[in-house]
Amino acid sequence: MNTSSLPDTLQTLDAGGTTYHYHSLAKAADALGNIDRLPKTLKILLENQLRFADDESVSREDMQALVDWQQQGHSDREIGYRPARVLMQDFTGVPGVVDLASMRAAVESLGEDPARINPLSPVDLVIDHSVMVDKFGNPTAFKDNVAIEMERNHERYEFLRWGQQAFDNFRVVPPGTGICHQVNLEYLGKTVWTKEQDGRILAYPDTLVGTDSHTTMINGLGVLGWGVGGIEAEAAMLGQPVSMLIPEVVGFKLTGKLREGITATDLVLTVTEMLRKKGVVGKFVEFYGDGLKDLPLADRATIANMAPEYGATCGFFPVDDETLTYMRLTGRDDAKLALVEAYSKAQGLWREPGDEPIFSDTLALDMTEVEASLAGPKRPQDRVALKDMKTAFAKVMEDDGKPLSTTEKGKLMSEGGQTAVGVEESYEHHDSQEVDLDGEAFRLNPGAVVIAAITSCTNTSNPSVMMAAGLLARKAREKGLHTKPWVKTSLAPGSKVVTDYLVAGGVQDDLNALGFNLVGYGCTTCIGNSGPLAGPIEEAIEEGDLTVASVLSGNRNFEGRVHPLVKTNWLASPPLVVAYALAGNVQLDLSRDPLGTDHHGQPVFLKDIWPSQAEIAEAVEQVNTEMFRKEYAEVFDGDETWKAIEVPQSKVYQWSKDSTYIQHPPFFEGMGRTPPAIEDVKDARVLAMLGDSVTTDHISPAGAIKPDSPAGRYLQERGVKPVDFNSYGSRRGNHEVMMRGTFANVRIKNEMLDGVVGGETRHVPSGEQMAIYDAAMTYQQEGTPLVVIAGKEYGTGSSRDWAAKGTRLLGVRAVLAESYERIHRSNLIGMGVVPLQFPEGESRKTLGLTGDETVSIEGLGELTPGGKVKVTIASDKGEKTLEALCRIDTANELEYYRHGGILHYVLRKMIGAA
Known part of the structure; x- marks a missing residue:
């Protein structure tokens, strides 16, 4: 079979007074088979295959496999998928542009025109991850x-x-504009994309990949998109297909409506918990069911945003009337709305009542059963009901060897038959510390909320929860409640529109009064840009080794991410963030314990200040289309400071050796037109031996740079003072900083060292303990290759390309783990590091590994997708041989690995050498 046997699928439709051409799925079905019950996500992939069918990168067999998927709900077929566009944020985008600039330099060195290196697909980069919460709680903070x-x-x-x-x-x-995902949802996303081709206007689904795993937020708008590593995104923007196996699609049926007092955040934490338990890693999740008709698009986007937290590739919501309502509200014009409706209906992408697609598996939720929740203390899928928070924190302390007293101290208070312990006296502990801050003395206790942040695209894009936070602040202010003095408060919306409607709703002043002043438009606390705590607070935490807390409206709460001194981090809705800032401690059951006392000394409970759904709905009516049109009218212009930045006019970037932010990476040094032969790994040493659920936050440099770390020493040697270190994320364009910060997370646990937490390892055979970077450089000087050994779900978390780039630059040739999460496995291959998987039933534990062994890998030059390689692990106790599974899953991935990485392959192809 070949594509020439397909009927002509190009059809026309009229919408908004314009004629569009499109590749008709109905016409394709005439030849391939009925697709009425194919999941809508796979229909979008099928259209993509139709549009790029060429009998090489896309064949008829690829399309037939998508149709035949309905028979079993899965497929082993590899396809090449070409998204319409690419989205970047600056943390991941800067190294992407550095790589493009480096590729131009490499092309020039090979005697070719550097201008041949150019994005072929539209690319938007949103600078949103660089603002830090240095100033807060005052009118000039922003x-x-x-x-x-x-x-x-x-x-x-x-x-x-x-x-x-x-x-x-x-x-x-x-x-200073907003978070990339919120800007994407409110402005960049089109749902149906168009372009001029051969004198006609071609319409097709808006699809994308992004260099942030929360790219999935756009799924709420009926746009198929997900996060990939920066290197994979670069290949996509350079015209390469994203290689993927046709995924399983899990259907999630939603029925009912949320009860009074329950937020979209509570819903998404429940969905995340359910899907994590179900197991959806590497799968698509598609939401369906008649409950969608009552689910606002902002709530859908909140659920879609957290697809990485529930482990799925995407969390997709189909197009329907609510999609059009949101697009109209956010300022998309009538012609675009007409096209979205006409195209979606013509292609079978429109959600109809009673839709029941065929899915690989399903699960369901009656939304009336959702309860008020948080998630923590260190994983977003670990949901805790609000009423169980007190118990959950007590367990944290017990697990930490610091059990709380079972005898509550403090006076009893009562209101309306409720009995509760006093607000401030109930959680004193032997670790509690006396603190004097700006002339105010208090005790800092375990569970103290030292950070309360309304932050992150997950929730700040949702007017209902933002207005709820403002209304709660207003009611709290009326009662005379105040934020506790040890709480660092912040408000970092995802777009300027949020400020517009908070002001229009009259609640910004109330938030300000409680310390939730605007600190910036960007991803702050959620990405680790929480900034420093007050000096006396940090000293008290360190002196008492206090287990304190942050409460944030974000999507990530991994260890060491929010702030290195804050051991427990709890995800919550914006109104709950405000509530915990008032309460000041997570050692409370806010369902029954008071937040504080009013003007008359009477206890105030959460139920007393929680806004009703009617109040929230009335406030949300303040959100209007003109707000979006005003804020996005000049979205690419920037302020005067941005405009004043001088720009060198050149095709090839002029690198500065003195820069500590941007350096020419060594990835293409000595690169020839043809790839060298792949050599086996002989007598490699173990750089680190890691446990289960090691995240890309553990591996990749993120957050603050410590002065005594290898990266800190590097910067100080170049005259940078610790106060000017900025964050690892801001320095992702400098490989010297990033490789020094790889595996340097303050919470990483290398099992080669007993009782040591942080980026340390043991050099073998000397036995000397040293920083992982220092050990890697020592091994490089000795000519010793390296491997990393790990447990299950290696690489969980964000799409961090430096987790793979840093691994490669440290000299790691292979990772041997029990299992991988999708993005990091792909990124390792993209950097020329081979991901290997222990045979079923085997692990570092069953083999009794200590990290003192040598590891040899044979057969790398004869790899096949999904094949096996011989791994020999030797020590003074003898040798053990394994047949490890090579997790290079597809032919495209194998080609990338053979070339030394995906960018090497793309570069050679663009100059005709591959």
Whole structure:
């Protein structure tokens, strides 16, 4: 069979006074078979195959496999998928542009025109991850933080301005605008994309990949998109297909409606818990059911956003009337709305009442059963009912060897038949510390909420929960409640529109009064940009080894992510963030314990200040289309400081050896037109031996740079003072910093060392303990290759390309783990590191490994997708031989590995050498 045997699928439709051409799925079904009950996500993949059918990268067999998927709900077929566009944020985007600039330099060195390296698909980069919460709780916090951000990041921003003028098809949304996912949802996303081709307008689904795992938020708008590693995104923007196996699709049926007092955040934490238990890693999740008709699009986007937390590739919501309502609200024009409706209905992508697609598996939730919840203390899938928070924290303390007293101290209070312990006296502990902060003395106790942050695209894109936070603040203020003095408060919305409607609703002043002043538009606390705590607070935590807490409206709460001194981090809705700032401690059951006392000394309970659904709905009516049109009218322009940045006019970037932010990476050094033969690994040493659920946050440099770390020493040697270190994320364009921070997370546990937490290892055979970076450099000087050994779900978390890039630069040739999460496995291959999997039933534990062994790997030159290789593990106790599964799953991935990485392959192909 070949594509020439397909009927002509190109059809026309009229919408909004314009004629569009499109590749008809109905016409394809005439030849391939009925697709009425094919999941809508797979219909989108099928259209993609139709549009790019060429008998090479896409064949008729690929399309037939998608149709035949309905018979078993899964397929082993590999397909090449080409998204319409690519989305980047600056943490992951800067190294992407650095790689493009480096590729141009490499092409020039090979005697070719560097301008041949250019994005072929539209690319939007949103600068949203650089603002830090240095200033907070005052009217000038936003202005001050932006000024600090521009000063700190001048080198990076100059580089991005160069990229904006040097590359075609590349746009930059300047700092101080919003979070990429919210900007994508409110402005960039089109649901149906169009382009001029052969003198006609071609319409097709808006699809994308992004360099942030929460790219999935756009699934709420009926747009299929997910996060990939930066290197894979770069290949996509350079015209390469994203290689993927046709996924399983899990259907999640929603029925009913949320009860009074229950938020979209409570819903998403429940969905996340359910899907994690179900097991959806590497799968698509598609939501369906008549409950969708009552689920606002902002709530859908909240659920879609957290697909990485429940482990899925995406969490997709089909197009329906609610999609059009949201697009109309956010300022999309009538012609676009007409096209979205006509195209979606013509292609069978429109949600109809009673839709029951065929799925690989299903699960269901009656939304009336959702209860108020948080998640923590260190994983987003670990949901805790609000009423169980007190018990959950007590267990944390018990597990930490610091059990709380079973005898509650403090006076009893009562109201309406409720009895509760006093607000401040109930959680004193032998570790409690006396603190004097700005002339106010208090005790800092275990469970103290030292950070309360309304932050992250997950919730700040949702007017209902944002208005609920503002209304709760208003009611709390009326009662005379105040934020506790030890709480660092912040409000970092995902777009300027949020400020507009909080002001229009009259609640921004109430938030300000409780310390939730605007600190910036960007991803702050959730990404680790929480900034420093007050000096006396940090000293008290360290002196008492206190287990304190953050409460944030984010999607990530992994160990060491929010702040290195904050051991427990709890995800919550924005109104609950405000509530915990008032309560000041997570050692409370807010369903029955008071938040504080009113003007008359009477206890105030959460139920007393929680806004009703009617109040929230009335406030949300303040959100209007003109707000979106005003804020997005000049979205790419930036402020005067951004405009004033001088930009060098050149096709090839002029690297500066003095820059500590942007350096020319060594990935293409000595690269020839043809790839060298792959050598086996002989007598490698173990750089680190890690446990289960090691995240990309553990592996990749993130958060603050410690002065005594290898990265801190590097910067100080170049005259950078610790106060000016900025974050690892901001320095992702400098490989010297990043490789020094790889595996350097303060919470990582290397099992080669007993009782040691942090980025340390044991050099073998000397036995000396040292930083992982220092050990890697010692091994490189000795000419010793390296491997990493790990447990289950290696690489869980964000799509961090530096987790793979840093691994490669440290000299790691292979990772041997029990299982992998999708993005990091792909990224390792993209950097020329082979991911191997222990045979079923085997692990570092069953083999009794200590990390002192040598590891040899044979057969790398004869790899086949999904094949096996011989691994020999030797020690003074003898040798053990394994047949490890090579997790290079597809032919495309094998080709990337053979070339030394995906970018090497793309570069050679673009100059005709591959």
